[in-house]
Amino acid sequence: MHGTGLEGLITNLVVILSASILVLFASQKLRLSSVAALLLTGMLIGPSGLELIQRNDVEMLAEMGVVLLLFTIGLEVSLVRLRSNLAAFLVGGGFQVGITLTAAAVLSYFLGANWGTAIFLGFLAALSSTAVVLKMYADRQELQTPQG
Numbered sequence: 001m002h003g004t005g006l007e008g009l010i011t012n013l014v015v016i017l018s019a020s021i022l023v024l025f026a027s028q029k030l031r032l033s034s035v036a037a038l039l040l041t042g043m044l045i046g047p048s049g050l051e052l053i054q055r056n057d058v059e060m061l062a063e064m065g066v067v068l069l070l071f072t073i074g075l076e077v078s079l080v081r082l083r084s085n086l087a088a089f090l091v092g093g094g095f096q097v098g099i100t101l102t103a104a105a106v107l108s109y110f111l112g113a114n115w116g117t118a119i120f121l122g123f124l125a126a127l128s129s130t131a132v133v134l135k136m137y138a139d140r141q142e143l144q145t146p147q148g
Helices: 005-029 034-045 055-076 079-084 086-110 115-139
Strands: none
Touching (some): 005 055, 079 086, 086 115
16 A cells, blocks of 8 residues: 555555455355465455555565464474474475476576576475465365375
């Protein structure tokens, strides 16, 4: 929105939360993924959509979102479970990060990014994919399964 400082932040948060609640409600009725619904919300209200959130506010709000997402991931992974499955976490996680990073970096490079930017985008995609998959497993109540 057009406010500055704390007023602008609160206004942006109200817009984001209101839009998210509406889209999440609709996605549950349609049996769609909540992750897809939240991505749709961002595209809808962001600077490339209805422009309810301005481009200069997106970076700060995205950083807040990443902090909250990492906090959620930290709540889902217990130290006891991590210790008992350390080899699987390291091998499986390393493989997933490596494949996602490589695929995203190569794709970014062929779409015109330089190698430094392409590798950064690869790391970004690897981190994002982990968070998205974790949320999808949590939604399906599959966190305690072997794939979870």
